[in-house]
Amino acid sequence: MSTENEKQMKSTETGSAGETTLLVGERKMTLSTFILKYNALIILVIMIAAASLMSPLFLTWNNVVNVLRQQTGYIVIAMGMLMCLLTGGIDLSVASVVAFGSILVTTLVMIQGYGIIPAILIALALCAFVGCINGFLVAYLGMAPFIVTLAMSFGVQGVVYIITKGMNTMLTSNEALVQLFLRFGQNNDPVFQLPWRIYLTAAIVVFFWFILKYTAFGRLMAATGSNPVAVTLAGINIKKYRFMAFVICSFLAGLAGVLMVAGNGSSSPATTGGDYAMVAIAGTILGGADLGGGKGSVPFTVVGIFIMGLINNIMNINSVPAYPQWCVKAVVILLAIFMRSVINARNSR
Amino acid sequence: MSEYQIEMRNMYKSFGGVKAVQDVSMGVRPGEIHALVGENGAGKSTLIRLLSGALTPDSGEIYVKGAKAAINGPKDGISYGISVIYQEFALIPDISVAENIFIDEFRSKHAVINWSILRKRASAFLEDIGFGSISPSALVADLSTAYQQVIEICKALSRNAAILVLDEPTAVLTSKEVEQLFSLLNQLRDKGVSIIYISHRLEEIFRMSDRITVMKDGRVVGTVETAEIEEQRLVNMMIGRDLEDYFPQRAANIGRIVMRAEHLKAGRQVKDISFDVREGEVMGLSGLVGSGRTEAIRAMLGIDRLDGGRITLGNTEVKLKSPRQAFSMGIGMLPEDRKTEGVVLTLPIKYNITLSCIKSFCNAIGILKLKEEDRFTLDFARKVSLRGAASLMDPVNTLSGGNQQKVAIARLLASGCKIMILDEPTRGVDVGAKIEIFHLINEMVAQNYAVVIVSSEMAEVIGMCDRAVIIREGVSVGVLQKDELTEQNIIQYSMGVTADVH
Numbered sequence: 001m002s003t004e005n006e007k008q009m010k011s012t013e014t015g016s017a018g019e020t021t022l023l024v025g026e027r028k029m030t031l032s033t034f035i036l037k038y039n040a041l042i043i044l045v046i047m048i049a050a051a052s053l054m055s056p057l058f059l060t061w062n063n064v065v066n067v068l069r070q071q072t073g074y075i076v077i078a079m080g081m082l083m084c085l086l087t088g089g090i091d092l093s094v095a096s097v098v099a100f101g102s103i104l105v106t107t108l109v110m111i112q113g114y115g116i117i118p119a120i121l122i123a124l125a126l127c128a129f130v131g132c133i134n135g136f137l138v139a140y141l142g143m144a145p146f147i148v149t150l151a152m153s154f155g156v157q158g159v160v161y162i163i164t165k166g167m168n169t170m171l172t173s174n175e176a177l178v179q180l181f182l183r184f185g186q187n188n189d190p191v192f193q194l195p196w197r198i199y200l201t202a203a204i205v206v207f208f209w210f211i212l213k214y215t216a217f218g219r220l221m222a223a224t225g226s227n228p229v230a231v232t233l234a235g236i237n238i239k240k241y242r243f244m245a246f247v248i249c250s251f252l253a254g255l256a257g258v259l260m261v262a263g264n265g266s267s268s269p270a271t272t273g274g275d276y277a278m279v280a281i282a283g284t285i286l287g288g289a290d291l292g293g294g295k296g297s298v299p300f301t302v303v304g305i306f307i308m309g310l311i312n313n314i315m316n317i318n319s320v321p322a323y324p325q326w327c328v329k330a331v332v333i334l335l336a337i338f339m340r341s342v343i344n345a346r347n348s349r
Numbered sequence: 350m351s352e353y354q355i356e357m358r359n360m361y362k363s364f365g366g367v368k369a370v371q372d373v374s375m376g377v378r379p380g381e382i383h384a385l386v387g388e389n390g391a392g393k394s395t396l397i398r399l400l401s402g403a404l405t406p407d408s409g410e411i412y413v414k415g416a417k418a419a420i421n422g423p424k425d426g427i428s429y430g431i432s433v434i435y436q437e438f439a440l441i442p443d444i445s446v447a448e449n450i451f452i453d454e455f456r457s458k459h460a461v462i463n464w465s466i467l468r469k470r471a472s473a474f475l476e477d478i479g480f481g482s483i484s485p486s487a488l489v490a491d492l493s494t495a496y497q498q499v500i501e502i503c504k505a506l507s508r509n510a511a512i513l514v515l516d517e518p519t520a521v522l523t524s525k526e527v528e529q530l531f532s533l534l535n536q537l538r539d540k541g542v543s544i545i546y547i548s549h550r551l552e553e554i555f556r557m558s559d560r561i562t563v564m565k566d567g568r569v570v571g572t573v574e575t576a577e578i579e580e581q582r583l584v585n586m587m588i589g590r591d592l593e594d595y596f597p598q599r600a601a602n603i604g605r606i607v608m609r610a611e612h613l614k615a616g617r618q619v620k621d622i623s624f625d626v627r628e629g630e631v632m633g634l635s636g637l638v639g640s641g642r643t644e645a646i647r648a649m650l651g652i653d654r655l656d657g658g659r660i661t662l663g664n665t666e667v668k669l670k671s672p673r674q675a676f677s678m679g680i681g682m683l684p685e686d687r688k689t690e691g692v693v694l695t696l697p698i699k700y701n702i703t704l705s706c707i708k709s710f711c712n713a714i715g716i717l718k719l720k721e722e723d724r725f726t727l728d729f730a731r732k733v734s735l736r737g738a739a740s741l742m743d744p745v746n747t748l749s750g751g752n753q754q755k756v757a758i759a760r761l762l763a764s765g766c767k768i769m770i771l772d773e774p775t776r777g778v779d780v781g782a783k784i785e786i787f788h789l790i791n792e793m794v795a796q797n798y799a800v801v802i803v804s805s806e807m808a809e810v811i812g813m814c815d816r817a818v819i820i821r822e823g824v825s826v827g828v829l830q831k832d833e834l835t836e837q838n839i840i841q842y843s844m845g846v847t848a849d850v851h
Contacts, residue, residue, distance in 0.1 A: 215715050216707045223704060227693040233652065233684050234704045234760060235676030294695055 032343045039340055040287050040303045043332070047307065051314040058317060065194060071309045072201040073098075073256040074279050075302055079208045080249030081280040082301045087238075087245040088225035088293025089138055089145035092277050093130065094253040096156035099271035101127045101257025103160055106169035106267040109178065116177045120258055127254025128247050130156060135246035139239040157272040168268040171261055185262025197259060204252070209298040221245065225293025282329075283308050286336050307332065351415030354379040354543040355400075355431070355512045360409030362395055369395040371567045373409070377512065377543040382534060384554045384575070385547045387564035387587055388751070388779030393547050396564070397514050401433040402426035413512075427453075432505030433514040436521070438497050440504075442490035447471035449489050450503045474503050478533055495526035502533065513537065514545040519553060520777070523637045524840075531557060549779065551580055563587055587780055596812030597784070599791040603815060604628030607663060607799045608680070608768050614657035615648030620823035626768065626799040631790060633810040633817035634803045636843045641823040642803045643685050643772055650675045650682055650770070676705060681766030683757055685773050685803070687750065691757035694746040698738055699726045701745055701756050705764035729759040734785055751782025758789055769793055772803045787813060807836050819843050
């Protein structure tokens with residue numbers, strides 16, 4: 001830079017009062033931005049407080065562990081869903097893929113005579129392959145993710161029923177590795193008495209949090225959904241990230257299926273009708289994600305899933321029957337999103 | 350009766366902690382074109398939103414014909430005869446001209462529409478303002494941008510608008526269309542309509558306006574009679590400091606040709622465009638809006654399909670399939686539309702600056718060296734003299750337009766490319782930021798970058814470029830060297846010699 005230019009820059013820097021420096025100091029956090037940012041967490045805290053007042057059973061060790069364990073599958077799936085939503089996609093096929101993963105493990109071991117480890121690897125690979133198809137159709141052929149994954153959920157459901165002929169399969173074997181697998185799914189660790197599954201889930205959550213925060217891959221994944229056009233023009237191959245999001249999502253759904261087998265000791269084709277996709281989407285959205293892409297975070301997605309899970313738990317321990325619980329879920333989701341849009345609308349006025 | 354058709358007194362409006370409009374008072378006389386000028390972020394847009402009722406002021410009063418007006422929403426603004434024509438038109442593209450003009454009436458007046466009367470009334474309106482050639486039954490989507498603007502004005506007139514606010518009306522028009530607009534505005538002025546005219550283009554302001562109000566940092570610097578002020582003084586008022594030279598000088602040190610595009614052909618708009626650019630040179634691509642400049646660039650870089658032509662880098666012929674590939678070969682591009690293409694508005698400033706070069710901050714297993722990235726981004730933010738950010742983690746949409754553009758340029762500089770293609774680098778940017786961007790371009794050239802500027806502003810091409818290729822209707826029709834770069838020459842080439850005949 002020539003000295004003349006430097007002088008010019010300096011003079012422009014001191015040109016207008018209030019804007020003299022590069023950084024004008026911290027922007028203050030107002031109440032509304034606070035609520036906006038911690039929206040999900042606030043709801044969760046309120047729910048926990050209310051629940052502990054309503055029932056002494058709520059904050060017992062057993063119940064807390066129970067809630068944690070019940071959410072493990074949903075959290076694993078939600079990590080994948082978050083990747084999809086970040087890139088501006090959505091995956092409606094996860095319930096079918098969860099079932100696909102679980103029936104593959106039991107079928108391969110019990111009927112095809114595979115060892116448990118190859119069975120798990122094959123199951124995960126085939127689930128990831130489903131994600132490859134989704135990703136290819138969306139990213140490279142430009143088809144709408146909603147429709148592609150909707151169709152895929154039917155397709156995979158069909159395959160699941162063809163393979164199982166509609167039958168449940170038990171995983172029973174005296175083989176040491178199978179026993180280990182089942183113990184992993186059903187037992188607690190000896191020190192803290194927490195289910196092993198919780199540790200695996202926590203590890204996955206930390207892994208994705210790390211990916212999004214500390215790697216170029218995660219950074220570009222989130223950028224892809226924020227503004228695909230600008231990101232493409234900045235020289236980024238957004239197709240790759242869109243594709244990968246679907247692969248990751250299906251892989252994690254398959255993993256959730258495998259964990260389900262470990263937990264239940266069996267698989268059922270009826271899992272295809274599970275609420276996995278809807279809970280994962282709802283939890284991710286509660287955690288700040290947006291169907292438009294580019295928004296959402298790993299920790300808040302976990303919070304969102306817990307909100308969904310706690311609704312059930314709170315009402316169960318207060319003996320509210322199952323059917324009204326769905327209505328309450330609807331109200332909580334709508335209230336949370338309502339809160340966000342009201343504040344957004346007010347801020348932009 | 351007040352002297353003013355409309356008057357604002359002591360208007361205030363803040364967003365969070367930001368005082369967008371502070372103690373603003375201004376009045377517009379009947380039959381006056383009143384220019385409202387100021388850098389981007391000076392508060393002009395907020396002010397007109399307050400006037401139209403799109404925003405409600407924190408305090409302050411609005412008087413229409415001397416009587417206090419209660420404007421609490423957009424409908425109130427319309428009922429007081431205030432019509433704002435924003436840069437993005439509020440027309441419905443898939444219905445006819447007549448329906449768009451009388452859209453308000455569909456809600457209230459008649460259950461059954463009498464199409465022939467509607468069309469006749471629309472015709473009458475259009476003829477009245479000298480645009481009888483527009484068919485009232487044409488679809489708005491089929492009209493040119495200029496005609497769409499005419500329809501917007503017609504719509505305002507059908508609401509008996511006495512106060513018309515135009516926000517950068519010529520930004521989207523070709524020079525011929527600008528003339529049509531100006532004669533229309535003069536007509537309206539003669540009919541007693543008060544016009545508030547917002548523009549960055551000084552020549553237009555001096556040509557059209559009766560008085561000028563200058564805003565800066567949310568306040569009114571002053572209101573002056575246009576006839577009594579010189580251009581230089583007006584610019585000084587706008588930026589609040591002296592401005593020696595609009596276009597900074599640079600020492601030309603032009604080297605060998607680094608990129609050559611020959612006979613580019615793409616789609617309907619690019620028929621045969623050739624140009625080249627040398628090291629240390631600013632090369633302009635000039636021509637009317639719609640002549641195919643941007644389209645040629647896009648096809649060349651592999652954003653759109655290239656149907657024919659040769660691109661040579663140094664001595665090797667290349668085919669560019671995507672912007673990514675272009676970047677990897679050292680060709681960086683600043684897209685035309687800042688908000689949708691240039692920056693990612695919702696992402697932090699930092700992420701935007703390193704978007705194109707993020708991979709260079711990864712270690713062997715793909716983990717980012719965040720500290721290094723921080724230092725790097727701060728460095729580049731300083732280099733482009735970015736201002737108005739509380740933190741580099743603020744999303745880009747918290748910045749003013751000029752500063753957003755600086756972020757986009759910082760990203761380009763950070764990418765390490767040596768050939769820079771800048772499509773409308775200063776569009777919608779205020780005077781202060783404009784000059785800073787010109788300085789940045791000079792700096793690129795000083796470091797032996799090759800720079801291509803696509804620009805609709807003739808002054809910019811003349812002031813900044815060492816050479817310019819003129820494009821007319823998809824064909825490069827001529828090359829003008831520095832000493833041949835005059836408005837006269839550019840117009841002649843870009844409109845074609847035949848245009849002078851009729």
